[in-house]
Amino acid sequence: MRKALLRKTKAMSCLLPNQSSLLFKPAITPTISSHHFLPKPSIFSLLTPLSARPQPQPLGLRNWNSRTQFRCLGMSSGKEVESISYLSQLEAAEIDENLMGPLGFSVDQLMELAGLSVACAIAEVFKPSEYKRVLAICGPGNNGGDGLVAARHLYHFGYKPSICYPKRTPKPLYSGLMTQLESLSVPFLSAEDLPLDLSDNFDIIIDAIFGFSFHGTPRPPFDALIQRLVSCQNYHHTGLKSTVVVSVDIPSGWHVEEGDVTGEGIKPDLLVSLTAPKLCAKKFGGHHFVGGRFVPPAILEKYKLHLPPYPGTSMCVRIGKLPQVDISSLRENYISPALLEEEVEADPFDQFRKWFNDAIAAGLKEPNAMALSTSAKDAKPSSRMVLLKGVDTNGFVWFTNYESRKGKELSENPHAALLFYWDGLNRTVRVEGPVEKVSDAESEQYFHSRPRGSQIGAIVSKQSSIVPGRQYIQEEYNELEAIHSDGRLIPKPKYWGGYRLKPVAFEFWQGQTSRLHDRLLYSPAEVDGKRGWKIDRLAP
Numbered sequence: 001m002r003k004a005l006l007r008k009t010k011a012m013s014c015l016l017p018n019q020s021s022l023l024f025k026p027a028i029t030p031t032i033s034s035h036h037f038l039p040k041p042s043i044f045s046l047l048t049p050l051s052a053r054p055q056p057q058p059l060g061l062r063n064w065n066s067r068t069q070f071r072c073l074g075m076s077s078g079k080e081v082e083s084i085s086y087l088s089q090l091e092a093a094e095i096d097e098n099l100m101g102p103l104g105f106s107v108d109q110l111m112e113l114a115g116l117s118v119a120c121a122i123a124e125v126f127k128p129s130e131y132k133r134v135l136a137i138c139g140p141g142n143n144g145g146d147g148l149v150a151a152r153h154l155y156h157f158g159y160k161p162s163i164c165y166p167k168r169t170p171k172p173l174y175s176g177l178m179t180q181l182e183s184l185s186v187p188f189l190s191a192e193d194l195p196l197d198l199s200d201n202f203d204i205i206i207d208a209i210f211g212f213s214f215h216g217t218p219r220p221p222f223d224a225l226i227q228r229l230v231s232c233q234n235y236h237h238t239g240l241k242s243t244v245v246v247s248v249d250i251p252s253g254w255h256v257e258e259g260d261v262t263g264e265g266i267k268p269d270l271l272v273s274l275t276a277p278k279l280c281a282k283k284f285g286g287h288h289f290v291g292g293r294f295v296p297p298a299i300l301e302k303y304k305l306h307l308p309p310y311p312g313t314s315m316c317v318r319i320g321k322l323p324q325v326d327i328s329s330l331r332e333n334y335i336s337p338a339l340l341e342e343e344v345e346a347d348p349f350d351q352f353r354k355w356f357n358d359a360i361a362a363g364l365k366e367p368n369a370m371a372l373s374t375s376a377k378d379a380k381p382s383s384r385m386v387l388l389k390g391v392d393t394n395g396f397v398w399f400t401n402y403e404s405r406k407g408k409e410l411s412e413n414p415h416a417a418l419l420f421y422w423d424g425l426n427r428t429v430r431v432e433g434p435v436e437k438v439s440d441a442e443s444e445q446y447f448h449s450r451p452r453g454s455q456i457g458a459i460v461s462k463q464s465s466i467v468p469g470r471q472y473i474q475e476e477y478n479e480l481e482a483i484h485s486d487g488r489l490i491p492k493p494k495y496w497g498g499y500r501l502k503p504v505a506f507e508f509w510q511g512q513t514s515r516l517h518d519r520l521l522y523s524p525a526e527v528d529g530k531r532g533w534k535i536d537r538l539a540p
């Protein structure tokens with residue numbers, strides 16, 4: 001039976017030349033990876049952890065004890081302490097087997113997902129405006145393949161990747177990736193061609209050398225490359241250099257379960273664990289993300305994987321604490337097309353509409369969110385966010401509670417300032433002017449266009465007044481909901497309605513490199529005998 005088993009898995013390994021390092025990375029030392037010895041699992045076998053089944057001891061893992069699922073109190077993110085799962089080497093291999101077997105994934109797919117997750121995590125932490133030049137050092141196996149895919153995605157995200165791939169794998173999957181990168185004119189550098197000090201030439205170095213199946217001592221040329229990474233980080237930690245190291249799944253040279261045993265290994269700035277973190281990641285203190293938004297519930301349940309949910313449509317999620325950030329060092333270098341007087345619209349309402357459409361087209365979340373600043377008679381300003389609900393040449397409209405703080409302030413001083421911030425486009429728009437209430441009919445019409453829940457919420461909330469607790473407003477809401485359960489029109493309360501700000505000034509701001517931002521101020525002026533707008537450039 002064992003022979004039959006071996007034949008079957010041999011056949012499998014021909015079909016799947018190199019399983020993705022999302023879950024399995026080959027050792028650089030010529031050991032035989034566990035998947036060569038593990039039976040191709042059936043759906044049924046998914047129900048029984050491999051570690052609990054009798055099995056041949058995988059050669060490559062012979063020094064390891066199979067551990068059962070290890071869960072520990074994970075690192076906290078903010079106040080929340082969450083339980084994060086960490087995988088042993090055997091479990092990681094086992095999940096790989098399941099994905100590649102009964103769950104129907106191919107190595108190409110897993111590699112694409114791994115590379116995309118890595119690229120997305122990099123883009124979340126290290127923006128291309130500051131960290132453009134990327135070197136991906138790729139090992140000969142799946143980890144290297146993940147690095148190649150990540151580099152290709154990073155190119156499309158606006159980075160400038162280069163590749164060091166000293167031991168190329170002569171398989172169609174890898175040569176295809178190389179062709180794709182070559183078609184993007186991504187340079188391939190030999191280990192000898194690399195500059196002595198990597199931090200002179202690169203802002204980000206991706207360590208895609210070894211994955212979780214690695215054990216033993218790194219061999220040439222990877223031993224020297226790892227040393228180069230370590231020494232370029234030593235510079236970095238003295239604050240003289242800013243090159244960051246990103247490790248794919250495992251920092252190369254680390255023990256998969258024990259971590260950096262000698263204490264002299266790579267200390268990545270960012271670790272992107274694939275599928276779930278391996279045990280060694282418990283010793284890691286930098287930016288830590290997990291990528292693998294494809295793992296089916298069968299795997300999550302079977303291994304009792306506890307991982308935070310992926311936000312929105314993201315391919316990666318941060319786990320663990322955000323490393324200590326020096327607030328004074330946070331800065332963006334904006335790169336945008338120039339905003340020139342001769343290219344903008346003569347009418348600021350048209351210019352606003354144009355930029356607003358750009359914000360919508362860019363898929364920004366709530367592009368109509370704006371900060372509204374008011375002040376009472378005492379001239380002490382206050383700001384809050386509101387949603388723009390209409391704009392035309394008569395002005396900018398939003399709705400609120402007339403008895404709220406803003407409402408009271410506007411009744412004393414009917415002037416306000418609006419600020420739109422469109423992150424991603426590096427743009428802001430400031431609008432200032434007198435404010436008046438919209439007509440009751442207009443408020444009425446908008447009130448009834450809102451979902452019934454929001455209408456009831458607006459009645460319940462005596463906005464800006466002190467309430468005894470959440471429970472109190474929830475009960476008020478429930479009562480009103482019951483009263484209005486007949487589906488009849490809910491009367492708009494008198495204290496709820498809209499305001500309209502009639503602009504007397506607009507400023508369009510476009511972020512530029514080296515803080516040389518564009519600022520164009522529109523003020524009312526007579527133009528060719530007619531009321532129009534003049535445009536002045538302000539110093540950034």
Ligand SMILES: Cc1cc2nc3c(=O)[nH]c(=O)nc-3n(C[C@H](O)[C@H](O)[C@H](O)COP(=O)(O)O)c2cc1C
Nearest residue numbers: 369384385386387398399400401404405406407464
């Ligand atoms: C994105 C966003 C949009 C908001 N839109 C509105 C709005 O349109 N009207 C409103 O009354 N409050 C809105 N709020 C809540 C306000 O920011 C604020 O908490 C509330 O109006 C009370 O402000 P005040 O006490 O200064 O009057 C919004 C909050 C956010 C974060």
